[in-house]
Amino acid sequence: MTGGTLMPDFADAAYRQAFRHTSSHILAHAVKRLFPETRLAIGPAIEDGFYYDFDREEPFTPDDLKKIEDEMKRIVKADLPLERFELPRAEARQLMLDKTESYKVELIDELPEDAVISFYRQEDFTDLCAGPHLEHTGQVRAFKLTQVAGAYWRGSEKNKMLQRIYGTSFPDKDQLRDYLQKLEEARKRDHNKLGRELGFFTTTEYIGQGLPIMLPKGARALQLLQRFVEDEEEKRGYLLTKTPLMAKSDLYKISGHWYHYRDSMFIMGDPEKADTEEVLALRPMACPFQFQAYLTRTRSYRDLPIRYAETSTLFRNESSGEMHGLIRLRQFTISEGHIVCAPDQLEREFRASLDLAAFMLQTIGLDEDVSYRFSTWDPENREKFIGSAEQWDAVQATMKNILDHMGIDYAHGFGEAAFYGPKLDIQIRNVFGKEDTLITIQIDFQLAERFEMFYTDRDGSRRHPIIIHRTSIGCYERTLALLIEKYAGALPLWMAPEQVRVLPISERHLEAAGQLADQLRQAGLRVTVDDRDEKIGKKIREGQMDKLQYMLIMGDQEVDQGTISVRSRLDGDLGVMPVDSLIERLRTEVAQKRNKV
RNA sequence: GCCGCUGUGGCUCAGAGGUAGAGCAGCUCACUCGUAAUGAGCAGGCCGUGAGUUCGAUUCUCACCAGCGGCUCCA
Structure with missing residues (x-):
């Protein structure tokens, strides 16, 4: 490796990064060979591969991608050495000017005064780059260009849109193939495909983007989640509100x-x-509505904290390109809540909010899949935030303190705060690896003042409370989307829209099947009967494809013995058991909210 | 909003400048069946919507709508 001393170990993150970074140089080299008029922007390694941003008038077609890949193969085969060299600023600038690489000139101009300006050269291709890199292009034995996408120069929509080519690369073909296969497997779980196929939701062009119709299965799953959340919040001292839309x-x-x-x-x-x-206007958040509830009477420190909760439907006019499946919507429902508290209650309430969120995640089985992000303001972007720098600094310090006390391992989300305060976001990745916020807990030190919310303290003085804005399970639609992906459509029994299906073997077992279904319904289970005139093999196959957790086979033997033959999705044929044992088993699984993947 | 891709019966997909096919699903009939697809038959499409080019468009062009992957924004 040049510019570094790492061993060629692909499991090592630093080596992998150099590997992908060199791959992006090979990509840029190939593009410059084929389309010399293209200007280079930037081309870093990313989590599972690399990309390079190009400025070119003509869009890259899928055909072009193939040609570029072929050219890259030639560059790899030539096993060109990568040479590092450094230049003083003026010469570096001149080199890039000579090559008419205006984006590189811009990058050089913004490097700090004392920066070492280094380049990497392979044959006639030279790129401004800090490195490190592999020693030879031949080391990148397996790669694939995956897609072209638009991306703004320096990530600002005010700038020109460039063309970004994404790719991935590995030390050998087997690893590449495994990676692509895993990606393919993951895509089969895509909620936007699976959720539609399984009948959780649909959309129609007559209703519009970001406005899904929850079909009976999806609607039931959401209802079950909501009941669970509302009941749990009640146990934890929340007061329910129902405020206007x-x-x-x-x-x-x-x-x-x-x-x-x-x-x-x-x-x-x-x-x-x-x-x-x-x-x-339709509400984009319910906070001001719940504040009106607080304002209905004077409040004493004895009343605090007041915890309001609402299953609240919100409306946000997202831009057209931003809607996605059940993840980004124009109308959605969140487990919204606001805790009005005194400053000395803040830490306790914050902890309790996080504990509730953690409990929710654990129950639905997503606790292992999340990461935390501490989102703070950007003092340079005053338009986006209200309040003074002193206030922000103080509340962010308080929040950081709480998080550090709790030992939470978080990433920093610079400039990601809400306009009224900093947040702890609980992030999750979808099946494509894209990260979204699932749950958020925010500390608001602004709105109480704006709404003239007070409480009377022990000493008789009137003070503004602090408000925690929080969700406990987040946005229901988004949560359902992630659950569909997590469980590949087979939701845990307690929230499965259809918990068991009774499969009569032939017509003469229909009556017994119906009676069994009634008995199970009496026991509080959601049951259907597949009364179609089909063979048992077909009914089972379709039940498996419908991701049912349990199928019950009803034939002569079961009718005679008063038992039932049970098939579980995961364990297959469980044999016959008395109906009472079955009911016991299912009720226990529901009561424990058991998660099986 | 921006860049790129896609849009053929409920689903998965063929197809070609002269007005459409297959499999599965659906319906009917037969079979009454024991742990992942019984057989036969029938029906189903203004080829996303609108405009243009053309003697003729579902096929070419443009706009719009919708879906997808990114970017920006965000729960």
Whole structure:
């Protein structure tokens, strides 16, 4: 390896990064050979591969990708050495100017004064690069270009959109093949495909983007999740509210949404006339509504904390390219709650909120799949946030303190805070590896003041409470999406829309099957009967494809003996058992909310 | 919103400048069946929507709608 001393061990992250980084240079080299007019932007290694951003008038077609891959193969086969060299700033700049690489010139100009400016050269291809790299292009034995996508220069939509070519690479063909195969397997779990196939949800062009129809299976699953969340919150001292889905612009003006969030709001009427006429808007968040509940009477420190919870449906006018399956929607429902508390209660309530979230994740089986992100403001971007720097610094320090006390291992989300305060986001990756926020817990030190929310303290003084905005299970639709992916559509029994299906072997067992179904329903189970005139093999096959956890076979033997033959999705034929034992078994599994993958 | 790809019966997909096929699903009939597909027959499509090019378009062009992968934004 040049510019480093790492052993060629692909399991080592640093080596892997150099490997992928060299791969991106090979990609850029091939592109420059085939399309010399292309300008180079940047080309880093990423988690499972690499990309390179190019500026070229013509879009790269799938055909071009093949040609580029072939050219890359030639570069690999030539086993070109990568040479590192350094240049003083002026010469470095001139080199890139000579090559008309304007993006590289821009990068050089922004390097700090004392930066070492290094380049890597393979044959006639030279790229500004800190390295490190592999020694020869021949080491990249297996690679594949996976897709082309648009990406803004320096990640800002104000800049030109470049073309990004993604690829992945490995030391040998077997590893590449395994990786691509795993990717293929993962895609079979894609909730957006599986969820539709299994009949959880659908969309229609007449209703619109980001507005799914929850079909009976999906609706039932959501209902089960909601009941669970609402019951658990009640146990933990939350008070239920049910607030309107819309309000006058006046409410959002106080909260600041009107000024910080308006582009994402559905507004009925002319927003320009909001100062003189009644203009209603669908709510993008329920916080100001619950604050109105708090304001119905004077509050004492003895009343605090007050924990409000609501299964709240929200509306956000997302841009067209942002909607995705059940992950990003224009109308969605979250387990929203606001805890109004005194400063000395903050840590305890924050911990309790996180404990509740952790309990939820554990119960639905996603606890192993999440990561934490501490999202703070960006002092350079004052338009996006309200409040003073002193306030932000203070509350962020408080929050960091709490998180560190709790020993939470978090990443830092710079500039990712809500406009009114910092957050702890619980992040999860979907089947494509894309990260989204599942749960969020936010500390708000602004809105109580704006809404003139007070409590009377021990000494008789009026103080503003602090507010924790939190979700306990997050957005229900998003959670369902991740559950479908996690369990490949086979939801744990307690939240399965159809828990058991009775399969009569022939027509003469229909009556007994119906009676069994009734008996199971009496025991609180969700049961159907496959009463079609089909062979048992076919019914079982379709039951497996429907991802049923349990199928019950009813034939002569069972009718005679008063037993039932049980087939479980995971363990196959469990043999016959008395109906009472079956009911006991299923009820226990439901009561324990058991998760099996 | 931006870049790219896609859009043929419920689903998976063929197809070609002269107005459409297969498998599965559905329906009917026969079979009454023991742990992942019984057989035969029938029916089902303004080829996403609108405009343009053309003697003629589902096939070519454009716009819109919807779906997908990114970017930006975000629960």
